[in-house]
Amino acid sequence: MYKRQVQKNQFTNPSGHAYMVRDLTRQILRAAAHDRLSRYVFSASETRLISDAAYLHDVGKLLTPRSILNKRGGLTAQEREKVNLHTVNGAMLIYLHPQFHSVFMQKYAYEIALHHHERIDGCGYPDGLQGSELMPWTQIVSLADVYVALTEDRPYRSAYQKEQAWSLITQGACGVFDEKLLRCVERHMCCLLYTSDAADD
16 A cells, blocks of 8 residues: 555655755764764764665655645645654654665664654654754754755745745744754854755765
């Protein structure tokens, strides 16, 4: 059943978004390592694995009705509930797919898919995690995901300018992020956010 639904379901710009989140995740990880930011420093190999896992953060949307994902207007409460299930569905797909049974997939990709909409104040979903309950690599992917999402066109709105997007994030309009992480990104902002895209070297 899941295979048939994944094959028939397509939504606007899924791969472009995933690639940009992957690349921005890698750059934020490198910035955190440069600044020796507590909890956010990983080895070069871990940085590569986390970045690759970030590509799968929205894989659960393959099980979300495309009519909802591509809807131009606002979502109903029932539709929003179905969209929010992409976190659980993504973790399930990664857990069940034989290609993803490596230790790295279970450690990084599963956690990222399940919890990339969690926020440190406990107001995210699906589990309402807060503070240190959130894995640091998941927080980085969450930040990259929000920034990329804000700066690209969606069926229901046009893209925000990069300065506007970052302002929304720092003002808490997209949920609460670790202040240390936000300050780190701001210190490297010219390289991270104001380039034409999140370039991969």
